[in-house]
Amino acid sequence: MEKSTLFQEAFNQTNYQLLAHGKRNVQVLKAAFQQVEDQLDSDLYGTGKVIEAFQEKMAAFLGKDAAIFFPSGTMAQQIALRIWCDEKGMKKVAYHPLSHLEIHEEDGLKEIHNIQTILLADKTRVIELEDVQKMEEGIACLLLELPQREIGGQLPSFETLVQISEYCRAKGIKLHLDGARLLEVLPYYQKSAAEVCTLFDSVYLSFYKGIGGIAGAILAGEPDFIGKSKIWKRRYGGDLISLYPYIVAADFYFEKRVDKMALYYKEAKELAQYFNSCFGMHTLPQVPVSNMFHVHFHYSKEQMEPILTELYTKTGVGFTTNIREIDDNTCYFEASLGDQYANVPKDKISGTFDLLDELMKHKFKDE
Amino acid sequence: MEKSTLFQEAFNQTNYQLLAHGKRNVQVLKAAFQQVEDQLDSDLYGTGKVIEAFQEKMAAFLGKDAAIFFPSGTMAQQIALRIWCDEKGMKKVAYHPLSHLEIHEEDGLKEIHNIQTILLADKTRVIELEDVQKMEEGIACLLLELPQREIGGQLPSFETLVQISEYCRAKGIKLHLDGARLLEVLPYYQKSAAEVCTLFDSVYLSFYKGIGGIAGAILAGEPDFIGKSKIWKRRYGGDLISLYPYIVAADFYFEKRVDKMALYYKEAKELAQYFNSCFGMHTLPQVPVSNMFHVHFHYSKEQMEPILTELYTKTGVGFTTNIREIDDNTCYFEASLGDQYANVPKDKISGTFDLLDELMKHKFKDE
Incomplete structure (x- = not known):
C-alpha cells in the first residue's frame, strides 16, 4: 500500500473525527427527506x-x-x-x-x-x-x-x-x-x-x-x-x-445548524489552541474568528503523513486526510468544525494532542 | 373559482390519467433512493x-x-x-x-x-x-x-x-x-x-x-x-x-424505463388515433413516431377548457391541464405517453373518447 493509502486507511479506521459534520453520503439526503411527505410537489x-x-x-x-x-x-x-x-x-x-x-x-x-x-x-x-x-x-x-x-x-x-x-x-x-x-x-x-x-x-x-x-x-x-x-x-x-433535492436538504440542515454556529466557533478556538500547543505547527489565524482555520505544519507532507497515520491508529481519533503541500518543507490542512467535535470525549482530545506533541518532538526536536 | 382553476380541479379529481408517468413529487426521489444504501458516498x-x-x-x-x-x-x-x-x-x-x-x-x-x-x-x-x-x-x-x-x-x-x-x-x-x-x-x-x-x-x-x-x-x-x-x-x-441526487434517480429510472419505450410508442399511436377519431381536433404528427404528439383543437382555449372540464368530471379520466393558445380560434397541448396509460382500463379509454366526440359535436357541429 502506498503511504497516502495507509494514511487514508488509518483515518477510515478511527472511531472519532474532530472536524466536519460527518461523511458526505446518501444518508445526508435520506435524513433530510425522512419527514417530508411523498406528495410534496416538485x-x-x-x-x-x-x-x-x-x-x-x-x-x-x-x-x-x-x-x-x-x-x-x-x-x-x-x-x-x-x-x-x-x-x-x-x-x-x-x-x-x-x-x-x-x-x-x-x-x-x-x-x-x-x-x-x-x-x-x-x-x-x-x-x-x-x-x-x-x-x-x-x-x-x-x-x-x-x-x-x-x-x-x-x-x-x-x-x-x-x-x-x-x-x-x-x-x-x-x-x-x-x-x-x-x-x-x-x-x-x-x-x-x-x-x-x-x-x-x-x-x-x-x-x-x-x-x-x-x-x-x-x-x-x-x-x-x-x-x-x-x-x-x-x-x-x-x-x-427540479431543484427540490437541494432545497429540501438546505432547509433541513439550515434549521438543524443555524443556531449551532456559536458552538462551532467556540470549539474551533479550543481546537486551534490544542494544535498551537504542539511542537512544529501553528494555526492561521492563531485565534479563529469562525468555525474554520488552517493548520500549518513546519515539515513536509511526506514527513507529516506517517506521523498522522501513527496518531490516528494509536488514538482512534482523526482529523483529516487532505494534507496540502505548500513547498518542499511545509504543508497545511483546512479545519472546519461541525457536529462531530462534540461527540469526542474531552480526554480523548487532550490525549490525542499529548501524543501528537510527543511524536513531533521525538521525530523533529533533535534534528 | 376561475375557469382554469375549475379545469385544474376537475383534472386533480380524476382517477385515471392517460399521459406521463405520474406526479412530479418527492415520491419520485424517495423511490429511487429506497434501495440505495445510506453509506454510498457522494x-x-x-x-x-x-x-x-x-x-x-x-x-x-x-x-x-x-x-x-x-x-x-x-x-x-x-x-x-x-x-x-x-x-x-x-x-x-x-x-x-x-x-x-x-x-x-x-x-x-x-x-x-x-x-x-x-x-x-x-x-x-x-x-x-x-x-x-x-x-x-x-x-x-x-x-x-x-x-x-x-x-x-x-x-x-x-x-x-x-x-x-x-x-x-x-x-x-x-x-x-x-x-x-x-x-x-x-x-x-x-x-x-x-x-x-x-x-x-x-x-x-x-x-x-x-x-x-x-x-x-x-x-x-x-x-x-x-x-x-x-x-x-x-x-x-x-x-x-454533489450531483448524486440526480444521478441515482437518473440511473434508477433509466433501468426502469429503457425497455418500455416501444410500449409508449405503441400506446401513443393508439391514443393519437382516439383523438383523430373525435370531431374538431387532430394530432401532429397524425401517426406518432415516438411516445409524443400534439393535439390540436380547432377551437379556442376558452371554448375547450369547459368541455374538457366536463369530460374529466364525467369520466374520471384526464389528460392535461396545459392547453396552449395558438391564436384566438385554435389551441393545442403536448401529449407524452408514460407509465400511466397502461393503468387505464381499455373501456374507460374508449368511453372517454366517445363522450369527447359527443361533447364536441353537441357544442360545435351545428355552429
Missing part, C-alpha cells in the same frame, strides 16, 4: 411552493427583499457580478487574489463575461479600507468574502466593513458579499445575518459549508436584481425543472 | 464512483468513448456548441427555428458565447438533407433535435440522418444530437442508441423526459471533447460538489 423551473417559500424565508433571514435559489455559488456569483457590471456600464470588478472566482472557477467570469478582475490586498491578508480607497477608477463592483477562506478564514473588523460599505456607496461602487460561510462568522461579529447583509447590495450564501446540506446557494438582493438573476440562471442552464 | 466535484460509473455506463450505451453528467441539457448543449465553435474557429451554428436553444434559454448561447445561429427549415417541418446542403459557409456545427419536440415530435427518416451525417463529415461540419428524447425514437427507427449516435460527433440525452428522472443530462463524445466540457462545466457552475 418545484417547476423556479416556481412552486417548495422553492418560493424557501427563497422568501432566506430573503427575510438575510434582510433583503428578494432571493433566488441557485444550484451553485459559482453560478450565482458570476451572475451577480455580471448584473452589476451591466448596470454600471463597466466591465471591471475587484476582489481578493484568493477569491473563489479567481482560483476555483476555471476563469468563468472572464471566459463567459469578459469581465476584468482587479486583485486587492495580497495573498496573506484580508482586504482593508485602505485597499479599497486606493482602487483604480471604473470598478463596477467590489466582492468581499467573509471569512476569507484560503487564508484560514480571516475577517476584517466589523467597523472596517461598515467603512468599506460607506465608501462604496459614496463612490457608487456596488458591494457584493461572498457569504458562502456567512453564518459561520456571525458569532464573532455578534451581528445578525441581516445586520451584515445590509452593508451589501447583493449577498450569496452556501448551503453545504457550515450548514452541511447537499449543494446549492441563495443569492439575495433587490427584486429588480433578482429578476435579472433569474434570466441569467436560465441562460446558464441553472433553472432546473 | 460524488465530489465530478469524481467518485457514483458519477464515474454512471458516466461510463452512459458512454457505452450511446456508443461513445466518454460522457459527462450535467445538471441540465441547457448547460450541456451550449457547451458542446461552444467547444465545436472553438475547434473550428467559427462562431456560427445551425439548428431548427424551434430548437430549445432558440426559444427556451433566454438566448444563453448568444449572450454567453456570442455565437451566431442560422435557422434551417421552417417552423412547420423537420430539417431535411436539402436544408443542410443549402446552408451558408462558415457553420461550425449543425444541431439536430430528435424528435423535433415543438412540432409534435416529428422525425426525418433514418436514411436522411445518414445522408446529413455523411454530408457534414465531408464538409468538416460537426454534427451534434439534441437527443433529449433519444430513447423515445429508437423503436420507430428500429436502431440502438449507439447506431443513431455514431452519426453524430456529440450527443446529449436528458433524464427527465421519457425516462422520468428528477433532472440532469449526459453529454457524450470523444475524450478530448468531454475533457473540455468538464472545464466549461466548472466555469458554468455546473460542477457541483
Whole structure:
C-alpha cells in the first residue's frame, strides 16, 4: 500500500473525527427527506411552493427583499457580478487574489463575461479600507468574502466593513458579499445575518459549508436584481425543472445548524489552541474568528503523513486526510468544525494532542 | 373559482390519467433512493464512483468513448456548441427555428458565447438533407433535435440522418444530437442508441423526459471533447460538489424505463388515433413516431377548457391541464405517453373518447 493509502486507511479506521459534520453520503439526503411527505410537489423551473417559500424565508433571514435559489455559488456569483457590471456600464470588478472566482472557477467570469478582475490586498491578508480607497477608477463592483477562506478564514473588523460599505456607496461602487460561510462568522461579529447583509447590495450564501446540506446557494438582493438573476440562471442552464433535492436538504440542515454556529466557533478556538500547543505547527489565524482555520505544519507532507497515520491508529481519533503541500518543507490542512467535535470525549482530545506533541518532538526536536 | 382553476380541479379529481408517468413529487426521489444504501458516498466535484460509473455506463450505451453528467441539457448543449465553435474557429451554428436553444434559454448561447445561429427549415417541418446542403459557409456545427419536440415530435427518416451525417463529415461540419428524447425514437427507427449516435460527433440525452428522472443530462463524445466540457462545466457552475441526487434517480429510472419505450410508442399511436377519431381536433404528427404528439383543437382555449372540464368530471379520466393558445380560434397541448396509460382500463379509454366526440359535436357541429 502506498503511504497516502495507509494514511487514508488509518483515518477510515478511527472511531472519532474532530472536524466536519460527518461523511458526505446518501444518508445526508435520506435524513433530510425522512419527514417530508411523498406528495410534496416538485418545484417547476423556479416556481412552486417548495422553492418560493424557501427563497422568501432566506430573503427575510438575510434582510433583503428578494432571493433566488441557485444550484451553485459559482453560478450565482458570476451572475451577480455580471448584473452589476451591466448596470454600471463597466466591465471591471475587484476582489481578493484568493477569491473563489479567481482560483476555483476555471476563469468563468472572464471566459463567459469578459469581465476584468482587479486583485486587492495580497495573498496573506484580508482586504482593508485602505485597499479599497486606493482602487483604480471604473470598478463596477467590489466582492468581499467573509471569512476569507484560503487564508484560514480571516475577517476584517466589523467597523472596517461598515467603512468599506460607506465608501462604496459614496463612490457608487456596488458591494457584493461572498457569504458562502456567512453564518459561520456571525458569532464573532455578534451581528445578525441581516445586520451584515445590509452593508451589501447583493449577498450569496452556501448551503453545504457550515450548514452541511447537499449543494446549492441563495443569492439575495433587490427584486429588480433578482429578476435579472433569474434570466441569467436560465441562460446558464441553472433553472432546473427540479431543484427540490437541494432545497429540501438546505432547509433541513439550515434549521438543524443555524443556531449551532456559536458552538462551532467556540470549539474551533479550543481546537486551534490544542494544535498551537504542539511542537512544529501553528494555526492561521492563531485565534479563529469562525468555525474554520488552517493548520500549518513546519515539515513536509511526506514527513507529516506517517506521523498522522501513527496518531490516528494509536488514538482512534482523526482529523483529516487532505494534507496540502505548500513547498518542499511545509504543508497545511483546512479545519472546519461541525457536529462531530462534540461527540469526542474531552480526554480523548487532550490525549490525542499529548501524543501528537510527543511524536513531533521525538521525530523533529533533535534534528 | 376561475375557469382554469375549475379545469385544474376537475383534472386533480380524476382517477385515471392517460399521459406521463405520474406526479412530479418527492415520491419520485424517495423511490429511487429506497434501495440505495445510506453509506454510498457522494460524488465530489465530478469524481467518485457514483458519477464515474454512471458516466461510463452512459458512454457505452450511446456508443461513445466518454460522457459527462450535467445538471441540465441547457448547460450541456451550449457547451458542446461552444467547444465545436472553438475547434473550428467559427462562431456560427445551425439548428431548427424551434430548437430549445432558440426559444427556451433566454438566448444563453448568444449572450454567453456570442455565437451566431442560422435557422434551417421552417417552423412547420423537420430539417431535411436539402436544408443542410443549402446552408451558408462558415457553420461550425449543425444541431439536430430528435424528435423535433415543438412540432409534435416529428422525425426525418433514418436514411436522411445518414445522408446529413455523411454530408457534414465531408464538409468538416460537426454534427451534434439534441437527443433529449433519444430513447423515445429508437423503436420507430428500429436502431440502438449507439447506431443513431455514431452519426453524430456529440450527443446529449436528458433524464427527465421519457425516462422520468428528477433532472440532469449526459453529454457524450470523444475524450478530448468531454475533457473540455468538464472545464466549461466548472466555469458554468455546473460542477457541483454533489450531483448524486440526480444521478441515482437518473440511473434508477433509466433501468426502469429503457425497455418500455416501444410500449409508449405503441400506446401513443393508439391514443393519437382516439383523438383523430373525435370531431374538431387532430394530432401532429397524425401517426406518432415516438411516445409524443400534439393535439390540436380547432377551437379556442376558452371554448375547450369547459368541455374538457366536463369530460374529466364525467369520466374520471384526464389528460392535461396545459392547453396552449395558438391564436384566438385554435389551441393545442403536448401529449407524452408514460407509465400511466397502461393503468387505464381499455373501456374507460374508449368511453372517454366517445363522450369527447359527443361533447364536441353537441357544442360545435351545428355552429
